[in-house]
Amino acid sequence: MRKLFVFAFATLISISAMAQQVDLRKKITVSGTAEMEVTPDIIYLSISLKEYLKDGNSKKKVEITDLENQLYKAIQAAGIPKENLMINSLSSFNTAPEKKKNPDFLVSKQYRLKVTDLNKWNEIIGSVDPKGVAYTNVDSYDYSKIEALKKDLKIKALQAAKVKATYLVEALGEQLGGVIDIQEQGNENYPVYRASGMMMKSAMVDDNGGSAPEIDFKKIKLSYVMNTVFQIK
Structure with missing residues (x-):
């Protein structure tokens, strides 16, 4: 029994020494x-289109469908697949009753567009009625x-x-x-990339009547x- 105790004690000392070894x-x-x-070669843009009244006259309204058609045509002309454009939200899902009650009711739609070249935005925004563009922004980007x-x-x-x-x-x-x-x-x-930068580019297209710089x-x-x-x- 004594030998067993001595052996166990010696083993414990040996393990302790190994643990402390430097x-x-x-x-x-x-x-x-x-x-x-x-x-970045993958960029998601947020675009908001909104109806507006010409000269404040409700009988001369620029409809959301007209603005939407301009956007679709511009995207196709830029060579961007149509599936890259998605509707984010609509100001009202049932606009007909609202329009009857209020002739000046203006519909707005928000879209999300995926592009691989941000400079194509110049081609697109230059083909859409600038008064119908409420805002634009960069949502996200990646490589x-x-x-x-x-x-x-x-x-x-x-x-x-x-x-x-x-x-x-x-x-x-x-x-x-x-x-x-x-x-x-x-x-x-x-x-x-702040929204103000994108808004500035679209404003330049409208003011100068030409294409914006890259x-x-x-x-x-x-x-x-x-x-x-x-x-x-």
């Missing part, structure tokens, strides 16, 4: 960075190959870290060993840092 391997900690900017780009940048950042660790270690006459630890640090910067859409910036720890042989 990693004495020679190591180097470095970071690698890779970044890139891309222009179609964003996941592949993220993967590529992470790999490049990791490779950059290894290159840095290699020349630093070799400068001391040592050799780089295997990687011990890798930690990822990402920074994705999606641009903010819209300079801010780019998405992706930046990744890979923090690594390598062993020194």
Whole structure:
């Protein structure tokens, strides 16, 4: 029994010593960075059309169907598939009774349009009666190959870290060993594009009577840092 106790005590001391053992391997900690900017190629636009009275006369109303037809034709002319245009909301689902009670009742519709080139907006908005456009805005945007780009940048950042660790270690006459630890640090910067910018472009078409200049859409910036720890042989 005494021998068993001594053996158990010795085992406990051994385990405790192993747990407290310090990693004495020679190591180097470095970071690698890779970044890139891309222009969004998937953009969702919000468009609101609203009926209006010509010279305030209810008998000279520009109907929502006329404005809608202008929008449809402009989208087709711009080469955008019709399924890319969706109705977000309608000011009234039952407009007939309201129009009977109030001849000046004005219907409005909100649409969501998917485009792959923001500059096509100039072609579209220039073909729609500007008085019938209540507002426009950018809802959201994305890059179609964003996941592949993220993967590529992470790999490049990791490779950059290894290159840095290699020349630093070799400068001391040592050799780089295997990687011990890798930690990822990402920074994705999606641009903010305000509605006022879009409204300004549509106003320019109306005031000048010509096409607006190209819209300079801010780019998405992706930046990744890979923090690594390598062993020194």
